[in-house]
Amino acid sequence: MPPNKATEAGLARQRAGFDWSKIVLNLVLPVAGVLVALLVGGIMLLVLKANPIVAYAAMISGAAGSLSGVTQSLVKATPLLLVGLGICIAFRANVINIGGEGQIILGAILATWFPLTFNRWPGWLLIPATLMLGFLAGAAWGFVPGILKARLKVNEILSTIMMNAIALQFMYLLIRGPLMDPAGVANGTFLAQSAALPRQAWLPRLVPQTTLHAGAILAVILAVAVYFFLWRTTIGYRIRAVGLNPDASRHSGINVAFYQALSLTLAGGFAGLAGAIEIMGVQHRLLDGITGGYGFTGIVAALLGSLHPLGVIPASIIFGGLLVGANEMQRSVQVPSSLINVILGMVVLFVSGSAIWSRRWAAQRKLGETQEEQVEP
Amino acid sequence: MNKLLSLGVLVKILTTMVPFAAPFLYAAIGETFSQTSGVVNLGVDGIMLLSAYAAFYTVLNTGNLWLGLLVAALVGLLMGLLMSFISVTLKAEQGISGIGLYMFGLGLSSLLFETTIGTVKTVNGFQPVKIPVLANIPVIGPILFQNSVPVYGAFLLVPIAWWVLEKTTLGLKIKSVGQNPAAADTLGINVDRMRYFSVCLGSALAGLAGASLSIALVNLFQENLTAGMGFIAVALVYFGGWNPWGVLGGALLFSAANSFQLWVQVLGIKVPSDVAVMLPYLLTIAALTVTVNRARQPAALNKPFERGES
Numbered sequence: 064m065p066p067n068k069a070t071e072a073g074l075a076r077q078r079a080g081f082d083w084s085k086i087v088l089n090l091v092l093p094v095a096g097v098l099v100a101l102l103v104g105g106i107m108l109l110v111l112k113a114n115p116i117v118a119y120a121a122m123i124s125g126a127a128g129s130l131s132g133v134t135q136s137l138v139k140a141t142p143l144l145l146v147g148l149g150i151c152i153a154f155r156a157n158v159i160n161i162g163g164e165g166q167i168i169l170g171a172i173l174a175t176w177f178p179l180t181f182n183r184w185p186g187w188l189l190i191p192a193t194l195m196l197g198f199l200a201g202a203a204w205g206f207v208p209g210i211l212k213a214r215l216k217v218n219e220i221l222s223t224i225m226m227n228a229i230a231l232q233f234m235y236l237l238i239r240g241p242l243m244d245p246a247g248v249a250n251g252t253f254l255a256q257s258a259a260l261p262r263q264a265w266l267p268r269l270v271p272q273t274t275l276h277a278g279a280i281l282a283v284i285l286a287v288a289v290y291f292f293l294w295r296t297t298i299g300y301r302i303r304a305v306g307l308n309p310d311a312s313r314h315s316g317i318n319v320a321f322y323q324a325l326s327l328t329l330a331g332g333f334a335g336l337a338g339a340i341e342i343m344g345v346q347h348r349l350l351d352g353i354t355g356g357y358g359f360t361g362i363v364a365a366l367l368g369s370l371h372p373l374g375v376i377p378a379s380i381i382f383g384g385l386l387v388g389a390n391e392m393q394r395s396v397q398v399p400s401s402l403i404n405v406i407l408g409m410v411v412l413f414v415s416g417s418a419i420w421s422r423r424w425a426a427q428r429k430l431g432e433t434q435e436e437q438v439e440p
Numbered sequence: 441m442n443k444l445l446s447l448g449v450l451v452k453i454l455t456t457m458v459p460f461a462a463p464f465l466y467a468a469i470g471e472t473f474s475q476t477s478g479v480v481n482l483g484v485d486g487i488m489l490l491s492a493y494a495a496f497y498t499v500l501n502t503g504n505l506w507l508g509l510l511v512a513a514l515v516g517l518l519m520g521l522l523m524s525f526i527s528v529t530l531k532a533e534q535g536i537s538g539i540g541l542y543m544f545g546l547g548l549s550s551l552l553f554e555t556t557i558g559t560v561k562t563v564n565g566f567q568p569v570k571i572p573v574l575a576n577i578p579v580i581g582p583i584l585f586q587n588s589v590p591v592y593g594a595f596l597l598v599p600i601a602w603w604v605l606e607k608t609t610l611g612l613k614i615k616s617v618g619q620n621p622a623a624a625d626t627l628g629i630n631v632d633r634m635r636y637f638s639v640c641l642g643s644a645l646a647g648l649a650g651a652s653l654s655i656a657l658v659n660l661f662q663e664n665l666t667a668g669m670g671f672i673a674v675a676l677v678y679f680g681g682w683n684p685w686g687v688l689g690g691a692l693l694f695s696a697a698n699s700f701q702l703w704v705q706v707l708g709i710k711v712p713s714d715v716a717v718m719l720p721y722l723l724t725i726a727a728l729t730v731t732v733n734r735a736r737q738p739a740a741l742n743k744p745f746e747r748g749e750s
Contacts (some may be wrong), residue, residue, distance in 0.1 A: 111555060159535040217728045220535055221675040228721040236714035399554040404547025411540025415532035
């Protein structure tokens with residue numbers, strides 16, 4: 064079978080959509096990965112002389128036991144979902160974007176500078192303009208490694224990591240200098256943070272007395288949009304083709320380097336948007352730790368969602384809950400919340416390790432199909 | 441600016457550069473073995489963190505520096521086994537499993553630090569050992585021959601690694617499974633076993649990299665002590681064209697840029713320190729764009745091997 068046809072067949076199978084057994088597999092493996100990780104985490108809790116059942120119960124009640132817990136979980140899920148959507152696009156093109164942290168920072172920087180500078184604009188104009196700018200800033204930060212990969216074949220994993228470090232220092236430079244809160248300069252505290260955004264640039268709250276903001280809805284809408292983009296548009300089709308089989312794509316006239324650079328740029332854009340939304344919806348000012356590690360945990364959310372935009376929605380909500388619950392666990396059983404990073408790391412290891420079973424299963428099916436074809440006259 | 445260019449300052453920059461190249465050397469030479477066999481281990485930073493903690497904790501409680509080194513290497517080895525199992529046996533996408541290993545190491549080292557040590561403490565790490573005669577040479581002596589044992593070890597590792605990779609059957613086998621695993625398999629080389637060996641060796645060296653930081657250079661441990669040094673080490677392998685001597689050049693260059701920015705800050709020269717801190721990273725990106733040795737890249741890098749796959 065010529066490679067082009069293999070790609071066509073692969074894409075056709077993906078296009079077919081409602082392949083129940085595949086959906087079940089994509090559901091079972093990540094869930095099993097999380098459960099095993101929580102199990103090992105439980106053993107660690109035992110070693111740390113904490114009761115795992117009490118700890119996990121505290122985690123669940125912290126995340127889902129109250130209105131504030133639920134809304135906080137959704138607030139944390141929002142940047143995870145946005146970063147995860149970008150990761151989906153990049154990974155579908157077989158490009159690994161580790162640059163989420165830097166891209167979030169760039170989006171956050173622009174989303175701070177712009178409303179502070181154009182503070183007389185009305186909200187209906189300022190909010191969309193700022194969101195757009197955040198997206199573009201992140202996209203620019205993703206474009207650099209993208210173009211370096213396309214033109215000079217620079218490994219994107221390494222360049223995105225370097226871009227993270229550069230973005231972080233750039234942010235420090237700004238919040239200790241030009242963007243430093245004038246109030247902090249005036250009263251002599253010199254806190255390394257920017258001034259608060261003008262009120263009309265704050266994202267509207269969805270539930271009174273909670274932190275849940277309109278960014279959460281935007282993220283879900285974008286998840287559906289990314290799904291349509293990847294599965295219903297020519298560009299999306301080509302991005303997936305490039306990821307499935309670059310050689311075949313090249314032979315059928317697809318500019319592989321271009322689509323890889325494009326996917327990194329888009330991934331950067333979504334991370335940048337996540338940064339802008341963190342500023343406009345949660346912190347309302349630029350300060351250290353603005354990324355919240357979402358650049359990395361967004362990768363985990365995307366993996367758990369089987370790199371499917373709609374799958375990332377529940378995955379990021381679960382993760383948002385884990386992050387919120389970890390704080391409650393720290394309070395109730397005095398186990399540092401860094402345990403959650405250990406668990407997240409194990410989830411990535413287990414889920415990436417379990418991909419072998421879905422590949423084997425796909426290979427067996429393919430073999431079955433070929434035999435069926437041969438039976439026909 | 442004139443202050444910076446005086447001979448005295450230049451010597452100071454070089455005296456910082458040599459010892460601080462050591463962690464990069466251990467980690468990057470280790471990664472060279474791993475990548476030569478076809479496995480990108482992106483979890484180096486996580487391994488360094490966990491080993492740095494383990495070495496520090498051992499020394500804090502026993503005062504035995506050599507035991508600290510040994511424990512760090514063992515922790516590295518265990519992490520290497522985990523990485524090999526996921527990436528070689530289970531054939532995971534290496535970029536992703538490496539990130540998992542990094543997060544695991546980062547999280548576990550913070551967790552253990554918070555539960556067993558709590559606050560930042562210091563230990564008496566490895567002391568500089570003057571090499572007789574050579575240490576007395578003006579200028580060069582203090583730069584090169586007044587370092588601690590782990591630092592000498594890092595520089596000795598370069599020729600040893602080169603010799604193993606280029607001149608021994610073992611090196612040939614490692615290269616063959618990284619270049620053409622199918623052919624190596626036909627010749628009766630156990631591809632998986634060679635890759636396990638290379639990844640574990642590389643990870644044990646990453647363990648020493650962490651230990652060199654926490655019990656020989658800065659002599660303390662804190663959360664995220666390495667601050668991404670392991671990722672730089674991975675970049676150095678590409679920069680060095682999968683050749684230990686190239687890696688040495690990269691490590692020295694990066695370390696020089698790093699100590700340059702440190703001294704810029706110390707001397708209070710009017711460059712914003714944040715810009716100076718960016719310098720090594722900008723340099724690394726620039727270096728990656730001009731690396732011409734790409735022809736040496738192992739052909740099967742990042743590709744899991746499965747028998748019967750064409």
